[in-house]
Amino acid sequence: MVGKADIVIIGAGIIGVSTAYNLVEKGIRNIVIIEKNYPGSGGSFRCATGIRASFTSEEHVLLMKESVKLWKELSEKHGFFYLRGGYVWLLSTEEQLELFKKFVEFHNSLGVPTRIISVEEIEKLVPTINTSGLVGGVYDPLAGKADCFKSLLLLLKYVRDKGVQVYTGTLARKIVVENSRVQGVETDKGFIEAKKIVVAAGYGSRDLLKTAGVDAPLNNLPKHALVTEKFNERFKPLLVDWSSTSYMVQTSSGTFLIGAEIEEEYNVKPVNRIEFLYKAAQVWVKYFPWLAEINVLRYWTGYYVMTPDHHPILGPIDDIDGLYVATGFSGHGFMMAPIVGKLMAEWIIEEKPSIPIAENLKLKRFREGKMIKEIAVFG
């Protein structure tokens, strides 16, 4: 293992890899990525692959809009699956419809072309859906999905080919700080000296930041998802049932990926629970009776790394020179990865992000009581 690097990134999830990618694009080569398991083994390979800009805070909408553009460019350049198949939010009460009318107005004011759709339009966009009980929906045509495996692995290959060193099976134990300056990272394979460290360690970020004396309000919330057998193409959009905050999407390989919210506690080990399967089946077989004939292939758990305001913590840690963080995505870090990687590289090299509103997402917002509101989180 090398003893010294310009920049060490802890975590080879989509955020760490995207940060390395953007640093490489700026001509930086002496980068090390430390990953305790294998790349993607955290949230990134467990996600539902959804990508959208239809959020309810200005910070999220503006950054995700940029991310949506970057997903298209990256997929074309590196050749992985990405499709703007849209999102359809299924609404079953007049109150939900009223709330979403306000969201749509907000999205449109920021250039995201969502619109309220009738039950008949839902039936056109989502053939074979049983719409009884629905009063309408919201369609986000800019939204879509990407292959979470290939996107990460192709970007990782790209940075490796450019000289980035990736140490898998290597645990970062401690971030060493002296006189408020980062000195390096202690791993289970030895010490790496570095003046700049990026913590992109997902569910491991809170503990790692503590070793540098930084207390970040991050909590790991277990989440559940399943995938079925392959089926012929039924519909393109990712569907969200707002009443149950569950979602369903048909992946590029034809399988159906379903997530449904069940009650969970922070920071417990995720375990498979039968009530998840009941809930997922209850919600989605009602919409698609034919789904009852399709077998579940796999069921897995993973964490949403939550912050109190459901926005990530990004950028430099003000009190410690050389320490950067990108975590706390609260269930939407995959879609945000392209823009986050770009912003992180800008913070590291140019000391400021090209999208100024990103400054609102620094850790200090919690200390300063400047939390941001986001409602459109589900799953």
Ligand SMILES: Cc1cc2nc3c(=O)[nH]c(=O)nc-3n(C[C@H](O)[C@H](O)[C@H](O)COP(=O)(O)OP(=O)(O)OC[C@H]3O[C@@H](n4cnc5c(N)ncnc54)[C@H](O)[C@@H]3O)c2cc1C
């Ligand atoms: C069921 C489910 C569905 C989801 N659906 C979506 C979706 O549709 N769209 C979306 O945008 N997001 C979704 N997400 C969230 C998304 O998966 C995450 O926000 C995203 O993957 C976060 O990426 P990351 O790189 O920050 O974290 P991770 O992918 O978790 O990567 C962090 C890495 O750091 C490593 N690590 C941790 N501690 C250490 C240490 N001490 N030393 C070395 N390495 C360490 C871990 O092993 C891990 O590989 C979903 C999540 C789940 C669980």
